[in-house]
Amino acid sequence: MTPIDAEPVPLADADLRFLPDWLDASRADRWLAALLAETPWEQPQVRLYGRSFAVPRLVAWYGDPEARYRYSGLSHEPLPWTPLLAEIRRAVEExxxxxxxxxxxxLYRDGRDSMGWHSDDEAELGRNPLIASLSLGGARRFDLRRAGQGRIEHSLWLGHGSLLVMAGATQHHWQHQVAKTRRPCAPRLNLTFRRVHI
Known part of the structure; x- marks a missing residue:
């Protein structure tokens, strides 16, 4: 595995670093297979304009006992770290x-699963949160746009074993998404590590 010495992604008012080959393929394959098999996936409902909708992906939240996390009106109580997730956390922390x-x-099961435009700017993540995003499985396009703007300004292909780190003022100035696609794509598992401030 490579330490976080990648060249920054060239975006103003952002601190993004991308390591497309952070994990070797054999370890990425092993982690993906184990996580797909052992994770108790959920598909929460969110309320928009008075109606309930299932989020277009499967999710699970793990963490230290006090690391409760709230986003999109959903409150998540952390599941306890598994031995595998503890191993992955140590590697990402390093x-x-x-x-x-x-x-x-x-878990993005196919191209119909997605994540809409948002910033990871919840109060419990602190003023300048660090988000470390590990991708396993099929590659998906990750888009960035200026907050409040409509035009995509930068895109990255997040492939198997890649690590994207967003830090500094990124969440103040930028939004990101994983859009739906009609292109055939294998299931993608994304692990976004963060620090919840208690």
Missing amino acids: AVGQPLNGVLLN
Whole structure:
């Protein structure tokens, strides 16, 4: 595995670093297979304009006992770290050089699963949160746009074993998404590690 010495992604008012080959393929394959088999996936409902909708992906939240996390009107009580997730957390913490106490797992089963435009700016993540995003499985396009703007300004292909780190003022100035696609794509598992401030 490579330490977090990648060149920054060239975006103003952002601190993004991308390591497309952070994990070797054999370890990425092993982690993906085990996580797909052992994770108790959920598909929460969110309320928009008075109606309930299932989020378009499967999710699971793990963390330290006090790392409760709320986003999109949903409250998540952390599941306890499994031995595998504890191993992955140690590797990611070593790469980013700071402790992380929670991880959100998102499973994109096919191109119809997605994540809409948002910033990871919840109060419990602190003023300038660090988000370390590990991708396993099929590659998906990750888009970035200026907050309040409509135009995509930058895109990355997040492939098997890649690590994207967003830090500094990124969440103040930028939004990101994983859009739906009609292109055939294998299931993608994304682990976004973060530190929830108690």
